[in-house]
Amino acid sequence: MGTINSALSMMTRALDADQEALNVVANNVANANTTGYTEEKPDWQENTPISVGGVLIGDGVTETGATSERDRVLEARLDQQQQMASASSTRLSALNNMQALFTPDSGSSSASAGDIGSDITSFFDSFSSLESAPTDNALREQVLSSASTLAGDISSAASSLNGQSAAIDQEASGMVSQVNSLTGAIAQLNLAIESASPNADAGTLEDQRQQDLSQLSQLVGINQVTTENNGLSVTTTSGQLLVSQGQNFQLTTGTVNGVTDFFLGGTDITSQLASGGGQLGGYLTARDVDIPGALSSLDQLAYSISTTVNAQNNAGTDLNGVTGTPTNPLYIFNEPAQAAGSAAAMSVIMTDPSQVAAAGAGNGTGDNSNAVAMAGLANGLIVNGQTPINYYSNFVSTLGSTVLEVQTENTAQNASVTQLQTQNNALSSVNLNDEAAAMSTLEKSYQAASQVFTLLNTIMASALNLGEETAVA
Amino acid sequence: MQELEAPAKNPELKELVVEASRALARLDAPRLEELALSCEALNQDLDSMDEGEKSDLARQAREAAPGMAVLGRVLAVTRANQNVMRRLREMRERRLEYSERQIRGAPDAGLEAEAVDGDD
Numbered sequence: 001m002g003t004i005n006s007a008l009s010m011m012t013r014a015l016d017a018d019q020e021a022l023n024v025v026a027n028n029v030a031n032a033n034t035t036g037y038t039e040e041k042p043d044w045q046e047n048t049p050i051s052v053g054g055v056l057i058g059d060g061v062t063e064t065g066a067t068s069e070r071d072r073v074l075e076a077r078l079d080q081q082q083q084m085a086s087a088s089s090t091r092l093s094a095l096n097n098m099q100a101l102f103t104p105d106s107g108s109s110s111a112s113a114g115d116i117g118s119d120i121t122s123f124f125d126s127f128s129s130l131e132s133a134p135t136d137n138a139l140r141e142q143v144l145s146s147a148s149t150l151a152g153d154i155s156s157a158a159s160s161l162n163g164q165s166a167a168i169d170q171e172a173s174g175m176v177s178q179v180n181s182l183t184g185a186i187a188q189l190n191l192a193i194e195s196a197s198p199n200a201d202a203g204t205l206e207d208q209r210q211q212d213l214s215q216l217s218q219l220v221g222i223n224q225v226t227t228e229n230n231g232l233s234v235t236t237t238s239g240q241l242l243v244s245q246g247q248n249f250q251l252t253t254g255t256v257n258g259v260t261d262f263f264l265g266g267t268d269i270t271s272q273l274a275s276g277g278g279q280l281g282g283y284l285t286a287r288d289v290d291i292p293g294a295l296s297s298l299d300q301l302a303y304s305i306s307t308t309v310n311a312q313n314n315a316g317t318d319l320n321g322v323t324g325t326p327t328n329p330l331y332i333f334n335e336p337a338q339a340a341g342s343a344a345a346m347s348v349i350m351t352d353p354s355q356v357a358a359a360g361a362g363n364g365t366g367d368n369s370n371a372v373a374m375a376g377l378a379n380g381l382i383v384n385g386q387t388p389i390n391y392y393s394n395f396v397s398t399l400g401s402t403v404l405e406v407q408t409e410n411t412a413q414n415a416s417v418t419q420l421q422t423q424n425n426a427l428s429s430v431n432l433n434d435e436a437a438a439m440s441t442l443e444k445s446y447q448a449a450s451q452v453f454t455l456l457n458t459i460m461a462s463a464l465n466l467g468e469e470t471a472v473a
Numbered sequence: 474m475q476e477l478e479a480p481a482k483n484p485e486l487k488e489l490v491v492e493a494s495r496a497l498a499r500l501d502a503p504r505l506e507e508l509a510l511s512c513e514a515l516n517q518d519l520d521s522m523d524e525g526e527k528s529d530l531a532r533q534a535r536e537a538a539p540g541m542a543v544l545g546r547v548l549a550v551t552r553a554n555q556n557v558m559r560r561l562r563e564m565r566e567r568r569l570e571y572s573e574r575q576i577r578g579a580p581d582a583g584l585e586a587e588a589v590d591g592d593d
Contacts, residue, residue, distance in 0.1 A: 073564070077557045081550070404539060412546030415498035419554050422500055439558055441500050446551050448505035449497040453544055455512035456490060460541065462519050463486075463527070463534035 075210060076224050078420040079217035083277035085413035086218045090282025091290070092410050094168060095403045098294055101160050102396050116157065117396070119150040120305075120388050124378030127371050130358050134368040135319060140353035147309075147332050151346040154302050158295060158343035165259075165291045172283040173260040175219055176251050179280070182216040183248035186234060191246040194229040206230065221276025238272035240264045259287065290402070297395040298343035304383040304391075306333035306346060312377060316357030316370025323361050330355050486533040490540035494547050 104114040123146045130139045189209040196205065209232065216222055221237035227245065234243040241249055242264075252263045261270045262280075274284035310331040314324035324330035332350045336342040350356070360369035383391040419442070426438035484492075489508065496504040522530065 073557060073561055077554070404542075408539070408542050408546055411494070411543050412550050415494065415547045416550035416554060418498045419500055419551060420557075423554070423558055436562075439562055441502055442551075442555055442558055444502035445497055445500040445505055446548070446555055448502055448509050449493060449544070449548055449551065451509040452493045452505060452512055453541075453548055455509065455516055456486070456493070456537075456541065456544075459512065459516055459519065459530075460486070460534040460537060463530040 072224070072226060074420065074424055075213075078417065078424055079214055079222070079224070080277075081413055081416045081420060082214065083217040083221050083281075085410060085417050086279050087221070087277040087282040087285070088406050088410035088413055090279045091285050092282075092403070092406045094164065094283070094286035095290060095399075095406055097164055098161065098290065099399055099403050101157055102399065116150070116153050117389060117392055119146070119153050120392060121378070122146045123150045124375055124388075127375035130356070130371045131368045131375060134358035134371055135366055137353055140319070140356045140358075143356050144332070144348060144350060144353055147350075148348045150305075151302075151333060151348050154298060154343050155346045158298050158302075158346075161291050161295050161298070162344065165287050168283050168287045168291075169260050172262075172280055172287065173253050175280050175283075176253055176262070179216065179219055179242075180248070180250050182212050182219070183234065183242045183250075186212050186216070186232065186243050187246050187248040190231050190243065194231045194245070218278060220273060220278040220280045222278075236264075236269065236272060237276035238269070240267070240269055240272065294395075294399065295343065296339075297391075299339045299341065301343070301383055301388065301391060301395070302346040303336050303339040303342035305388055306336055306342065308377055308380070308382045309333060309374065310335055312370065312374050313357045315361060316373075317359040317361050317363065317365060317367070318357045319354035319365050321365055322355075324357070330357050332356070485536070486530070487537040487540050490537045490544055494540065494544045497544070497547050497551060 102114055102116070104118070123143075126139070126143045126146045130136070130143060133139055186209055189205055189212065193205045193209065213222070213224065213232075213234070216234070222242065223235045223237055223239075225233045225235070227233055231245055232243070233241065233245070235241050242251075243249070249264060253260050254263060255261070256268070256270075261268050262273050263269065270284060270288070273280055274288055275281065310329070310333055313332050314329050316330075317323045318330055322330070329335070330350075332348060334345065334347050334349045336345065358371035358374075359365055359367035360373075363369060378389070379387055381387060386394065423438060423442065489511065493505065493508050496508065519530075
């Protein structure tokens with residue numbers, strides 16, 4: 001009988017590829033032609049054809065001099081895909097740093113942000129331990145110690161995220177001079193090309209301009225519009241003019257609410273740049289969307305745990321027989337006034353373990369009912385309608401999904417860049433027949449890949465159904 | 474005594490999926506056709522698998538799911554690239570039929586400035 005293994009073994013070549021390898025290949029090919037040289041060929045301008053009975057018949061060609069073979073539609077598509085790949089690559093790098101922050105380090109004994117999940121469990125477990133001996137000082141110290149670890153790790157995570165945001169902000173603002181330099185160069189080349197065209201070949205100048213455009217599109221999302229005499233206007237993807245003929249428009253920066261914003265002609269275009277692509281788009285998406293999102297989740301977690309635990313401790317009686325009041329509260333954590341900023345500010349303010357209110361109000365100091373209530377908060381829906389540990393797990397899981405999604409996009413975009421580079425190379429150096437062959441390869445590859453995808457989809461759907469049936473049986 | 478050859482490593486579904494994405498990125502049509510044949514053979518084998526093989530295939534399918542998402546996206550961008558190349562081909566063929574002067578005078582002279590088609 002044929003088996004899955006025998007069937008797969010029909011593939012005779014080594015299958016050592018993995019996702020990383022695919023990215024590396026794509027990047028290598030994408031960066032292979034950094035010189036931007038386009039082969040020059042004689043240009044055979046066709047003479048006006050003659051119409052005979054409705055059929056156009058050409059009447060020969062005249063050699064008009066060398067021009068560079070290029071096609072701006074393809075180059076524009078290549079630039080577009082490169083800027084998207086740049087954006088997702090930059091964003092992915094930032095997301096990976098974030099994810100690393102929340103990944104438990106099994107080899108380390110020191111507390112870290114990656115331990116927040118186990119910190120939450122340990123903190124509420126410390127109240128469960130206190131239930132059995134509510135007057136035990138060591139168990140009370142354990143409550144404060146685990147509270148301190150939890151607060152420290154949440155605060156440290158917030159601090160790291162803020163640090164990542166500041167570093168990204170610096171990287172992003174540092175790119176402005178590169179963008180302005182490139183748009184200035186493109187404007188100058190526009191003038192030179194327009195003065196050369198159409199009477200002389202501007203091939204080398206056009207190659208230089210294409211190189212600058214490629215570099216610019218890696219930095220920031222752009223659109224290109226061809227004007228007369230091979231001139232070029234460049235706008236951001238949202239339409240703000242960066243280059244028009246021989247003039248470039250400078251990008252400037254300014255500090256708004258503690259972060260760098262980007263301006264063009266006095267208009268703040270930061271959000272447009274964030275969604276526009278290029279490294280700058282990737283940086284700004286990470287700085288303005290991903291990191292604030294993670295910080296907001298941590299703030300909510302810190303706020304809910306701090307306020308709920310404080311309120312519960314305040315409702316009980318401590319070992320000294322004291323019950324908290326509004327003016328003299330028995331708070332374990334510093335009480336946040338609002339969710340925003342709660343994570344960074346989270347800390348333990350209680351220093352005396354006897355102030356842990358294990359007893360219910362009016363039940364005497366040996367009672368444990370408030371410790372039971374404190375331990376029960378672990379299963380209470382106290383953070384946005386979820387238990388603390390579920391809320392944190394969902395946050396980490398969502399972050400992981402975002403990383404995977406961006407990774408998928410990035411891989412696909414790099415593959416697209418690889419394909420377009422291959423086609424662009426064919427277009428720059430071969431005749432029309434070879435170009436047709438290159439097109440045919442693209443179509444054949446697509447058709448075969450579609451077939452592979454459809455078959456795999458069928459196999460996987462069947463396999464998963466088979467697996468479920470097996471599990472039920 | 475002749476030494477037994479080490480058994481060849483049998484690739485798993487996830488490796489096949491990644492290989493398909495890589496081949497498509499490189500536009501390696503022969504490799505993709507080879508992979509399609511392998512998939513067809515595997516598809517035919519499904520009915521005759523025993524319980525152990527079914528269970529193993531289900532595990533492989535779960536592990537291959539993220540790779541399938543990548544392959545799906547690479548297919549989508551390839552289709553968009555194909556559209557761009559088709560349009561280019563049409564433009565270049567038109568240049569063979571009409572003179573440079575006529576193209577300049579034609580209503581669709583601004584083809585080069587058209588927005589590029591894309592799925593993304």
